[in-house]
Amino acid sequence: MGRSWWGWGNDEDALAGPELTALTDRVAGLLPGADLTDHEPPKVADLGLRPPRVRPPNSLAGLCSADPADRAAHAHGKAFRDVVRNLRGELAHVPDVIARPRTEQDVVDLLDWCTTAGVAAIPFGGGSSVVGGVEPRFEGPAVTIDLGGLDQVVxxxxxxxxxxxxxxxxxxxxxxxxxxxxxxxxxxxxxxxxxxxxxxxxxxxxxxxxxxxxxxxxxxxxxxxxxxxxxxxxxxxxxxxxxxxxxxxxxxxxxxxxxxxxxxxxxxxRPTHRANASLNFADYASAVAATRAVAQSGLHPANCRLLDPAEAFLNAGVTTGGGVLVLGFESADHPVDSALARAVEICQDHGGEVSEGGKNPSAHWRGSFLRMPYQRDALARRSMIVETFETACTWDRFDSLHAAVTTAATDAIRQIAGVGLVTCRFTHVYPDGPAPYFGVYAPGTWGQTVAQWDEIKTAVSDALAANGGTITHHHAVGRDHRPWYDRQRPDPFAAALTAAKSTLDPAGILNPGVLI
The missing domain is CATH 3.30.465.10 (Uridine Diphospho-n-acetylenolpyruvylglucosamine Reductase; domain 3)
Structure with a gap:
């Protein structure tokens, strides 16, 4: 299978046929009037990439590539704004060379070369960053160091x-x-x-x-x-x-x-014992309270994902008044049915009702969870603004944070697109707080969706910062979250991090613009 240079995953796994038709029909029903005209990605040969500005020394040439397709595939991560810019052929900053070390000594030699030559070096894993973490968004040459050749359990x-x-x-x-x-x-x-x-x-x-x-x-x-x-x-x-x-x-x-x-x-x-259940709630406040009670119970479920009504409808195929809580337990040592039963009891104390038989959304959710990035790409091709914003906060602040983020996103969407949808799910839960994950769906204008996304991103990020949330729970900082990360971290820590950078990387070649 071939990796997509412009979007998520493999080309062969992109949405097509009935799956694509069902998605676009669902969006058209939710957002009537949206322009869902498809826009094909450009061919790499038509991108007109700038010629490489540096050449590796002969001793490293065998590790390096300047192939246009290789450089294009390493230019951006996989955020919405990355995908849209790729679709429009807007690759303003592209690495000049892609280096693939085969040994640790190769990594040492590559860093020595970049340091001596004053060339930026960007470490690259799978390239799945959604925060601008692997993009050479700066002037001057850059070498992307792809670690894919170091892939063994030693x-x-x-x-x-x-x-x-x-x-x-x-x-x-x-x-x-x-x-x-x-x-x-x-x-x-x-x-x-x-x-x-x-x-x-x-x-x-x-x-x-x-x-x-x-x-x-x-x-x-x-x-x-x-x-x-x-x-x-x-x-x-x-x-x-x-x-x-x-x-x-x-x-x-x-x-x-x-x-x-x-x-x-x-x-x-490896786990051998598993048990799962899903519970419906009549109102969202009760669903949140039940989730908090489970998180504080000491039962430690493997899955404790609360979907609000909009998220449950879009991605689990369930209509609910207050939300769906998907629970799962697993163990390699002992049966977990009793733990699940106790968690269900806790939820029932808060008005939760167990989904029975074919109504259980767990399996539907899992399949949808894995297909979400492909769905995002299909909608990005059709001028939709589809993105997520994740954070974490303490339980006492969740209600105000949820209201502030929902209001900020809704207001921004109204100004930009007129109509749209904001959803929320919990990806992780702790005894002292949840990790809310907000989804935004809105009809955009082709050619303007990156700028429109930036406006929504700014509004939501400001709301997170003002209401006790972190700018990122697990997506990282990259370049896209830098302004809010700078506000979140303590000043003495920022100074210490800067000092560590100057000691470990005196020439400042490693991933310029990220964190510092």
């Missing part, structure tokens, strides 16, 4: 249930290598098929599981990072109180401090 410690894994491995290939040992990393972000371990680490990615080990941070035992100033490798330990954690410095650093080449990761036995 060593497994079955006794400690951990493995040393190279950073360039994609999710499916990682699990394929662990499966014969009965082990799993158990980290499944929506981008799982098209993202890498190194990318998860560099962005502090969130997985599919709603409680306990929600972020990749929780699964890290030690890391090995190549910086222009040397190699940083932390000691393998189950825990340590020896000062600030060196791993924490690089987790979430988004390629600005060094290139993660491998990590020891904590594994789990």
């Amino acid at each position: 060593e497994i410690d079955r006794t400690s249930r951990a493995a040393r894994i190279q950073a360039g491995v994609f999710g499916p290939h990682l699990e394929d290598q662990l499966r014969p040992h009965g082990l799993s990393l158990r980290h499944f972000p929506q981008s799982f098929e098209f993202s890498t371990l190194g990318g998860w680490l560099a962005t502090r990615a969130g997985g599919h599981y709603a409680t306990l080990h929600t972020h990749i941070d929780d699964l890290v035992e030690s890391t090995r990072v190549i910086t222009p100033s040397g190699v940083s490798e932390s000691r393998r330990l189950p825990g340590s109180g020896a000062g600030p954690s060196p791993d924490r410095l690089f987790l979430g650093s988004e390629g600005t401090l060094g290139i993660i080449t491998e990590a020891w990761m904590r594994l789990q036995d």
Whole structure:
């Protein structure tokens, strides 16, 4: 199968036939009058990319490519604004060279070259960034260092249930290598098929599981990072109180401090016991209260995803007055039916009603969850503005944050498009707060949808900042979230991060414009 250069995933998996017809019919019904004319992506040969401005030395030439299709595919991430700009052939900033190291020494040599030549170096995993994290959005030449060649599980410690894994491995290939040992990393972000371990680490990615080990941070035992100033490798330990954690410095650093080449990761036995249920609620406040009660119960469900009525209708095929809570439990050690039963009891105390038989939306939700990025691309081709905004807040602030974000998005949509839809679901829940994930659907004007998206993005981000939310729970900062990240982080920490950058990357070549 061939990866799409302009959009999500594989070309062969793009929406087509009855699936595409059903989607466009549903949108036309919800937003009558929307212009859903299809716009084909351009051919790479017609993009007119600028010729490369740098050439690698002969010693590295065998690792490097200047092929136009290769450069186009590495120019943007996979956010809505990336996809639309690709569809319109607007690739203002394209890497000059794509380098694919085969060994860690290759990474060292590439960074040495970039440092000496004053060329920006952008670490690249799967390219699934939705925040402008891999785009060379600056003047001057850039080399994208694609870690895809470093994709092996190098060593497994079955006794400690951990493995040393190279950073360039994609999710499916990682699990394929662990499966014969009965082990799993158990980290499944929506981008799982098209993202890498190194990318998860560099962005502090969130997985599919709603409680306990929600972020990749929780699964890290030690890391090995190549910086222009040397190699940083932390000691393998189950825990340590020896000062600030060196791993924490690089987790979430988004390629600005060094290139993660491998990590020891904590594994789990593959689950064999599963149980799930879905519950409908008559009003949203009761649904939120039930979700909070489950999150604070100590039951630790693997899935605890609350869909508001609009989200439930669009992506789970369910009509509900107050929302649907999708619950799931799993274990490699013991049956989990009793845990599910207790969670259901908690929800029933708040008015939840169990979905029976064919009405259970869990399976429908899972399929829709995996197809969402492809649906987004199909609608982007048809001038729709389709994007998500994710955050986290404490439970006491959720009502005000939810109201503020919904109002900000709705007002922005009204000014831009007249009509639209705002949805909300919880992707993760903690005892002290949820991680709300807002969806925005609005008819745009072809040629203006990026600017329209930017207006909505600004309105929503301002509302998040003003109401106690984080600018990102698991999508990372990149370049798109920088203005609000700068406001969120403490000033002394910003100064310390800047000092760390100057020490580890004195020439400032690593992913300029991200974080700092």
